[in-house]
Amino acid sequence: MKQLGGGSIVNLESISWMLKQGGFPVYVTAKAAIQGMTNGLAHDLGPFNIRVNTLAPGWVMTDKQHRLWLDEAGKRVIKEGQCIDAELLPVHLARAALFLASDDSSMMTAQEVVIDGG
Secondary structure (H helix, E strand, O other): OOOOOOOOEEEEHHHHHHHOOOHHHHHHHHHHHHHHHHHHHHHHHHOOEEEEEEEEEOEEHHHHHHHHOOHHHHHHHHHOOOOOOEEEOOOOOOHHHHHHHHHHHHOOOOEEEEEEOO
């Protein structure tokens, strides 16, 4: 990226560490650390016109999620926790990642973009 005059790095974390959930401390610690890494890299790589941002999704509904983990109780939790009454899908993350990778976000760096339906 330095040789090309810049670029964009998009890291992925999760809102799980923001929700004060228990039961998986190593996972939430690792997810929280990604924003720290993003901030440090944004500072170090900014002079090279390299932007570094983070996408922080809520519970993304995939076929695997539906098949293995999502039950009626989970659906209720999602509905109660989101402002938008719809499933968060992989396409929602893909669109945000494309935005962060594009020149449309050329002055965004060290940002954490939460995509969780509110």
